[in-house]
């Protein structure tokens with residue numbers, strides 16, 4: 187589905203949607219006004235006139251039934267158009283009870299709405315004489331209309347509850363702003379992928395004994411037009427929430443494998459490239475097959491690719507992750523457990539899953555000098571990893587002191603600002 191611009195303009199008399207249309211967008215009015223009506227032939231029942239901050243078109247987007255009304259701009263109007271797939275993701279991520287309530291509310295709303303339109307349709311346009319049948323139809327219409335207005339009033343009251351204090355419109359400034367931001371970000375991550383706006387930086391990983399670069403970690407970056415670079419913490423959580431991490435993850439894997447291929451052709455020594463995998467990528471049933479295909483298509487030696495998986499990912503879904511990790515290992519790629527020590531640090535993960543490398547989190551490395559316990563933990567982790575046949579990468583080495591300590595404990599490899607931050611490909615090559 188092609189995304190409309192999140193901020194969309196409608197001229198006077200232009201339709202946002204018509205009765206019977208498919209629900210492709212919900213709208214929040216930024217400026218202007220919209221008439222919502224139900225029409226039969228040339229008769230029209232105006233249901234509401236909506237203005238700045240009001241929401242419309244959410245029903246058909248939520249329950250996937252056709253639009254029950256027609257929405258027309260009655261003056262030049264600007265709206266935020268929220269796409270149906272964005273709303274689907276939000277609903278799917280909600281608590282099951284909330285999802286159930288939402289469905290029930292929608293069913294009741296549809297029921298009331300169909301009674302309202304039924305009564306309206308039952309009224310003949312020539313029923314001008316106050317006959318008994320017209321009188322009863324009119325009173326039924328009034329009663330249903332009263333229910334409808336009462337529901338709108340309740341919605342309005344709910345939106346003015348303490349949580350929304352100070353926001354006197356149906357959707358207040360804050361909500362408007364955060365929705366706009368969220369829709370914009372999703373749209374921009376999607377178009378950034380289409381336009382190839384992301385890039386990878388590579389942080390060298392060194393053998394601590396001789397300080398030679400033996401590989402690197404691929405870290406995603408998102409430069410904007412002004413040259414400012416967004417770090418993963420600014421967009422990875424959003425990409426995970428919206429499911430776009432799956433496509434972004436494949437882009438990253440392909441880019442990193444292609445880079446490894448270039449390195450292998452240009453330099454004799456085999457350098458490995460580490461790729462971070464996010465938990466959400468494991469929701470994709472084809473993850474392992476697709477990663478294997480990417481490694482094959484890019485012609486990379488599988489053993490020179492290392493996938494980093496965090497401890498938190500294993501904690502959240504040990505069974506699924508375990509199964510996928512076994513299959514990932516069968517492709518020949520190496521596996522590292524990342525950020526070790528930040529989760530529950532269950533040592534059972536270490537022999538339960540087929541890891542080749544343990545990455546000690548920066549928080550331990552940086553507190554080693556001040557905190558005797560961190561020091562002891564690092565020492566034990568290194569010994570344990572070696573006993574289990576894993577090598578160790580210490581993350582976030584920033585000082586000579588930290589390097590010395592790690593060397594004393596026989597840490598194999600390390601990365602950190604002391605050596606180099608993550609850099610673009612050309613700069614990385616200069617470091618070799």
Ligand code: C2E
Nearest residue numbers: 405406417418419438462463464582583584601602603604
């Ligand atoms: P991470 O996997 O633990 O990556 C290491 C992070 O520590 C990187 O931050 C790196 O720049 C930073 N770092 C390295 N050495 C030092 C140091 O000496 N001192 C300090 N203060 N920091 C250091 P970055 O690139 O901002 O990435 C943050 C996190 O975002 C990563 O943590 C990883 O969880 C995630 N991420 C980065 N790239 C990707 C990616 O391609 N895919 C996925 N799924 N996640 C990614």
Ligand code: CA
Nearest residue numbers: 403462494524
């Ligand atoms: Ca990592």
Ligand code: CA
Nearest residue numbers: 524525545581
């Ligand atoms: Ca890490």
